[in-house]
Amino acid sequence: MNKAKKQAQRLLNFIDSSPSPWHVTTSIITELEEKKFQCLDEREAWHLAPGGRYYVVRDGSSIIGFIVGSGDLTQHGFRIIAAHTDSPGLRVKPHAAHTCGPMIRLGVEVYGGPILATFTDRDLGLAGRVVIKTGSAVTDIDTPLIHFKKPLVRIPNMAIHMNKEVNEAGLKLDRQNELPMMLSVLQEDLPAQQQFLAIIAHEIGVEADAILSWELQVFDTQPGSFFGPDDQFIANGQLDNLASCHAGLCALLDVDNPIATNMIAYFDHEEVGSRSCKGAGGSFLPDILERISINLDRESQKRALSNSFILSADMAHAYHPNYPKFYDNEHQVVINAGPAIKINANQRYSSDSISEALFVRLCEEADVPYQKYVHRSNLPCGGTIGAITAAKVGIRSVDVGNPLWSMHSARESAGTLDHDYMIRAMIALFRMN
Numbered sequence: 001m002n003k004a005k006k007q008a009q010r011l012l013n014f015i016d017s018s019p020s021p022w023h024v025t026t027s028i029i030t031e032l033e034e035k036k037f038q039c040l041d042e043r044e045a046w047h048l049a050p051g052g053r054y055y056v057v058r059d060g061s062s063i064i065g066f067i068v069g070s071g072d073l074t075q076h077g078f079r080i081i082a083a084h085t086d087s088p089g090l091r092v093k094p095h096a097a098h099t100c101g102p103m104i105r106l107g108v109e110v111y112g113g114p115i116l117a118t119f120t121d122r123d124l125g126l127a128g129r130v131v132i133k134t135g136s137a138v139t140d141i142d143t144p145l146i147h148f149k150k151p152l153v154r155i156p157n158m159a160i161h162m163n164k165e166v167n168e169a170g171l172k173l174d175r176q177n178e179l180p181m182m183l184s185v186l187q188e189d190l191p192a193q194q195q196f197l198a199i200i201a202h203e204i205g206v207e208a209d210a211i212l213s214w215e216l217q218v219f220d221t222q223p224g225s226f227f228g229p230d231d232q233f234i235a236n237g238q239l240d241n242l243a244s245c246h247a248g249l250c251a252l253l254d255v256d257n258p259i260a261t262n263m264i265a266y267f268d269h270e271e272v273g274s275r276s277c278k279g280a281g282g283s284f285l286p287d288i289l290e291r292i293s294i295n296l297d298r299e300s301q302k303r304a305l306s307n308s309f310i311l312s313a314d315m316a317h318a319y320h321p322n323y324p325k326f327y328d329n330e331h332q333v334v335i336n337a338g339p340a341i342k343i344n345a346n347q348r349y350s351s352d353s354i355s356e357a358l359f360v361r362l363c364e365e366a367d368v369p370y371q372k373y374v375h376r377s378n379l380p381c382g383g384t385i386g387a388i389t390a391a392k393v394g395i396r397s398v399d400v401g402n403p404l405w406s407m408h409s410a411r412e413s414a415g416t417l418d419h420d421y422m423i424r425a426m427i428a429l430f431r432m433n
């Protein structure tokens with residue numbers, strides 16, 4: 001338990017310092033650079049060395065890190081762990097601040113599919129990137145990240161006295177009228193948006209009129225925690241899917257001098273369908289694989305892809321004993337019982353019998369328990385980046401994920417043991433010849 005708890009604590013710290021996809025990438029870069037990974041710019045020419053350690057970022061929030069294998073790329077190919085950097089939630093609108101009676105509120109858009117009710121009555125912060133003007137030319141811009149660590153905004157619940165049915169009907173929130181967040185009490189002398197701009201400008205140390213635009217995510221400022229006897233469980237925001245990102249990163253950093261080219265490929269925009277220049281449905285991964293193998297002839301490039309493997313990691317629905325009717329009895333996956341292999345005949349998940357078997361062998365090699373997850377046959381099944389990525393690059397793939405309660409809640413929970421299990425299974429992949 002001690003080693004597993006240490007790994008889980010590292011994960012909680014990783015999440016606490018990564019409240020937006022841009023911060024996720026930054027946290028990963030920090031760890032990669034400590035281990036001598038070099039930054040590659042997509043606009044420059046690349047000169048890769050055997051055994052070299054590199055990373056590439058696309059638009060700040062998708063990142064690929066890799067170690068060039070010592071073996072022949074044609075024969076050994078790529079070992080890729082894929083995951084996503086984004087989490088569902090609320091995003092601050094451009095003209096967010098507005099007055100409503102005596103209050104200033106911030107309007108939000110819903111990003112992906114969060115459980116909206118979980119964002120009420122929480123100590124919410126804002127984080128993301130701001131684009132500022134730095135000079136007179138059109139291209140004179142900078143993109144500082146912003147992270148309000150203290151609670152800044154709130155969505156207070158309606159008192160039960162005025163919402164008497166809430167416990168029977170559930171908490172339903174109108175996205176336009178009932179999600180705007182309380183920022184402050186109106187001060188007569190300054191318009192609402194200017195007050196908000198002043199807060200942003202002060203935080204990043206610029207004049208308010210330098211601010212051109214932003215992508216700001218709402219997050220829960222409560223740090224991650226352990227709970228349960230012997231700290232069996234962990235709770236935090238964004239466990240989906242930062243737990244998988246962190247596990248893959250730990251595995252990449254654990255294996256020196258691999259024979260195959262080991263890679264992590266983490267994409268933004270999974271929660272909104274992956275179709276963007278930096279999403280899993282875009283050209284990011286194919287472009288990077290092509291550039292790594294650019295000195296091979298076309299046939300050898302294709303052979304390298306055929307000799308490759310993708311492990312797509314995203315969280316799985318842990319069995320919830322209060323809601324047994326939502327699970328297939330024979331395919332319940334349980335917290336702290338190891339990674340789940342996700343299987344769907346309709347290819348919502350990328351796993352096939354071969355990739356499934358391969359992951360079983362990796363778990364056996366790592367002495368890690370594993371589980372198999374299949375959604376109930378009479379419920380629609382979600383999807384993740386596995387099938388999208390596999391289709392894009394033509395590489396065999398398996399979809400796996402650690403069991404998670406309350407997926408897409410502002411505060412999700414999972415098992416302390418499972419994180420270490422997943423890291424060990426991933427290390428086995430990166431050690432595979």
Ligand code: CO
Nearest residue numbers: 240241314315
């Ligand atoms: Co996910």
